[in-house]
Amino acid sequence: xxxxxxxxxxxxxxxxxxxxxxxxxxxxxxxxxxxxxxxxxxxxxxxxxxxxxxxxxxxxxxxxxxxxxxxxxxxxxxxxxxxxxxxxxxxxxxxxxxxxxxxxxxxxxxxxxxxxxxxxxxxxxxxxxxxxxxxxxxxxxxxxxxxxxxxxxxxxxxxxxxxxxxxxxxxxxxxxxxxxxxxxxxxxxxxxxxxxxxxxxxxxxxxxxxxxxxxxxxxxxxxxxxxxxxxxxxxxxxxxxxxxxxxxxxxxxxxxxxxxxxxxxxxxxxxxxxxxxxxxx
Amino acid sequence: xxxxxxxxxxxxxxxxxxxxxxxxxxxxxxxxxxxxxxxxxxxxxxxxxxxxxxxxxxxxxxxxxxxxxxxxxxxxxxxxxxxxxxxxxxxxxxxxxxxxxxxxxxxxxxxxxxxxxxxxxxxxxxxxxxxxxxxxxxxxxxxxxxxxxxxxxxxxxxxxxxxxxxxxxxxxxxxxxxxxxxxxxxxxxxxxxxxxxxxxxxxxxxxxxxxxxxxxxxxxxxxxxxxxxxxxxxxxxxxxxxxxxxxxxxxxxxxxxxxxxxxxxxxxxxxxxxxxxxxxxxxxxxxxxxxxxxxxxxxxxxxxxxxxxxxxxxxxxxxxxxxxxxxxxxxxxxxxxxxxxxxxxxxxxxxxxxxxxxxxxxxxxxxxxxxxxxxxxxxxxxxxxxxxxxxxxxxxxxxxxxxxxxxxxxxxxxxxxxxxxxxxxxxxxxxxx
Numbered sequence: 227x228x229x230x231x232x233x234x235x236x237x238x239x240x241x242x243x244x245x246x247x248x249x250x251x252x253x254x255x256x257x258x259x260x261x262x263x264x265x266x267x268x269x270x271x272x273x274x275x276x277x278x279x280x281x282x283x284x285x286x287x288x289x290x291x292x293x294x295x296x297x298x299x300x301x302x303x304x305x306x307x308x309x310x311x312x313x314x315x316x317x318x319x320x321x322x323x324x325x326x327x328x329x330x331x332x333x334x335x336x337x338x339x340x341x342x343x344x345x346x347x348x349x350x351x352x353x354x355x356x357x358x359x360x361x362x363x364x365x366x367x368x369x370x371x372x373x374x375x376x377x378x379x380x381x382x383x384x385x386x387x388x389x390x391x392x393x394x395x396x397x398x399x400x401x402x403x404x405x406x407x408x409x410x411x412x413x414x415x416x417x418x419x420x421x422x423x424x425x426x427x428x429x430x431x432x433x434x435x436x437x438x439x440x441x442x443x444x445x446x447x448x449x450x451x452x453x454x455x456x457x458x459x460x461x462x463x464x465x466x467x468x469x470x471x472x473x474x475x476x477x478x479x480x481x482x483x484x485x486x487x488x489x490x491x492x493x494x495x496x497x498x499x500x501x502x503x504x505x506x507x
Numbered sequence: 508x509x510x511x512x513x514x515x516x517x518x519x520x521x522x523x524x525x526x527x528x529x530x531x532x533x534x535x536x537x538x539x540x541x542x543x544x545x546x547x548x549x550x551x552x553x554x555x556x557x558x559x560x561x562x563x564x565x566x567x568x569x570x571x572x573x574x575x576x577x578x579x580x581x582x583x584x585x586x587x588x589x590x591x592x593x594x595x596x597x598x599x600x601x602x603x604x605x606x607x608x609x610x611x612x613x614x615x616x617x618x619x620x621x622x623x624x625x626x627x628x629x630x631x632x633x634x635x636x637x638x639x640x641x642x643x644x645x646x647x648x649x650x651x652x653x654x655x656x657x658x659x660x661x662x663x664x665x666x667x668x669x670x671x672x673x674x675x676x677x678x679x680x681x682x683x684x685x686x687x688x689x690x691x692x693x694x695x696x697x698x699x700x701x702x703x704x705x706x707x708x709x710x711x712x713x714x715x716x717x718x719x720x721x722x723x724x725x726x727x728x729x730x731x732x733x734x735x736x737x738x739x740x741x742x743x744x745x746x747x748x749x750x751x752x753x754x755x756x757x758x759x760x761x762x763x764x765x766x767x768x769x770x771x772x773x774x775x776x777x778x779x780x781x782x783x784x785x786x787x788x789x790x791x792x793x794x795x796x797x798x799x800x801x802x803x804x805x806x807x808x809x810x811x812x813x814x815x816x817x818x819x820x821x822x823x824x825x826x827x828x829x830x831x832x833x834x835x836x837x838x839x840x841x842x843x844x845x846x847x848x849x850x851x852x853x854x855x856x857x858x859x860x861x862x863x864x865x866x867x868x869x870x871x872x873x874x875x876x877x878x879x880x881x882x883x884x885x886x887x888x889x890x891x892x893x894x895x896x897x898x899x900x901x902x903x904x905x906x907x908x909x910x911x912x913x914x915x916x917x918x919x920x921x922x923x924x925x926x927x928x929x930x931x932x933x934x935x936x937x938x939x940x
Contacts, residue, residue, distance in 0.1 A: 301631065419542065419632045419649035426627060468779075470765065 227280040227342040227379070227401075230331055231271040232362075233299060233307075234261040235292035236352040244460055260295040263347035265414035267407040270377060271345045272303050272415065278379050280342075281305040283334060287315055287326045293431055300425035301417035308334060312436040317448030320353075324361030326446055329439045331366065343384065344404045348373070356406070363404035370404045371397065375411035467493075514540045516841060517647050517656040518626075519634045519669065521548035523610075523827045524811025525662030526617035527566050527834030528841075533624035535842050540654060541621060542647065543630045548618030549611035550630075551664075553689060553788035555824060556607045556730025556737045557712045562828035562866070566835050567620060575612040577732045578710025579603035582703070584729075585822055587891040588717030593772045594891075594898050607710045607730045607737075610827065617831070637661065637669050637807065644806030658806055658841050658850045662834065665789045665797075665812040675809070676799045682745035683796040683878075684789050685725060685819075688764050689739035691784040692777045696734045702776050703731065714822055717891040719767045721756060723747045724882035726821065727767050736777055740764050741819070743792060743882055761785070790826070791817035794878040795871055802862065803855035808837040814862075818870055820940060821881055829867045836861040873939070880936045885929065892922050893929075 237256045245252050271282045284299045284307040286292050296307035310330045318326070335341055344366070346359035356372075363370030375389040380398060388395040389408045399405075424430070436446065444450060469486060473479045487493050516532050518525045521543035533539045545551035557580055564570045581603050586595040622628050636648040637659055646655035663669050665684065670676045703711050715727035724743040729736060740763055750756035768774065790812075791797050797815030802808065810816075811830035818825045840858035844850045862868055880886055896918030900909050909917065919926050 298631065416650070417631045419629060419634075419652040419654060422629045422632055423540075423627065423654075426629060465779075468765075468769070470762065 328365035531838035549614030
């Protein structure tokens, strides 16, 4: 079977800081990574291939540095990768992204061969919409199953185990289909030396720009994105006071906390608000 | 290049030693594979902040133009600290021999040079074993993958798990290693240049000794980066463990570093600057204690920290230039070995000869025993107290100050130091400093 797995190249949100003046993300100098929630999807794709043969193709819409991330998943055992990259794809919301991915998958079918399953992660760490799997399925007109923790082939159907909050569900779905794998559902396999060498030396990564896909520029990137970000709010960073106090008597500790945190003019109102919804009066 | 064939050389670890070796070998036309555990070369590196430039220029002549140099060190300071009292000596020179940098940046630059020269760098992969067959090293194993090579260069760093497995070294003994912890403070260029009296691109290396290490042998450091200041502590692991077991040390090492950062004399420089990074790394305590019995066997050479090559005299630290030089010498020996019939143990031991006649070895031998000096309480605890005591008597008199001799005698008796013993000890170590 031929399995496509979606990869998003995201800023490492643990290293991202907010600019307190503009309220925007400071992405400069923040290393990008493969969206961690995509790894269980890669793992499931590889398990399906290992069990039933065929190939796994990673697909990503991203700027060229994402090749590093695609090399990483090839290092895990993915057979090859497709990078969809073009300046006109920049600034896309989920609709415009899924549209490009849909055409990427269609082109894979045309150039390489029929795709049986498209696998995505549950969501991304930088936007957490969980839209892409569902949207790509809609464009393709394929059935969509999400919160998947495992899958196996039964004749020409895929039997999918779904992880629900208080139950595990098993359903059979006709192929081709799109599935999204639940976060932490499967432990991803490590990168191996030979696979990573293959990624670097044989470079099994195909790059397609919009010249290859030929999409209407009004349907991709910022122009093709109807989503409007009305406002960004965030909790301002509280400057740490960097105090250490180690009393022997707990009473002293309580007094110290009262004085330094609750009665402090900066941290006091904030703490009271968080704890008791007190407006600080 | 194919991935199935054999390599001439596999280098384990893309630090300064491994990348120097890979660069020289690749440039000479060797088929070289470098395997690095971290994500990208340099990501696992950590050091204080200063690198000696000339040994690096011998390998990369374009160092000054293209390396990530933050500031050239024109000022060296050394301070003794007892409580809030501090004695500082400063040396200023127009001829800097070292520069400050972040090791991840420098190591990445070195690895890029090796890749440009034709080496294949594979990151995010751990080497599990150096493989020996019929008495010679034949390659490395990672998971289920075996990659064969004529020579393996072990540049795995201070924690030598591969060499341990091979039986070439003993398990790391805490008495030979130190723990370095470091914070990077965002001060801005202005603060660095104004408060420390530095010009544009001029930097400072500042070593600190005294009670900032809470009685554990070791010391502190301060290095100026472009627009940040790195501060840190280096603590003797063996003695720290002893002190913790005896209940003498109760605080986490991060709190010791916090105290150093908040020390009023030093805090004046960086104020409330944000802490951008906190990191820790093992390092070599110094001396020849960690050098393996053999640095070359049939099909294997050992370089850098893995070879135990680091010098810490208390007033300066050298590791990166030693590592890179050992990598260069190993590469030169490998090239000669190939020209002389192959990488047999006999041919590869030329590396040992080269290393032992290099400045690296001469420096290590010259300062041999320094780690014993540095872990002697007389030197790292009593001597600072004695000297601060003398200064206190000379400069804190309201009416009458003693003569220097009287101040000295009073101070020695207060600290319960036998002057004769001190002079004897000083005499015995002065040749090693």
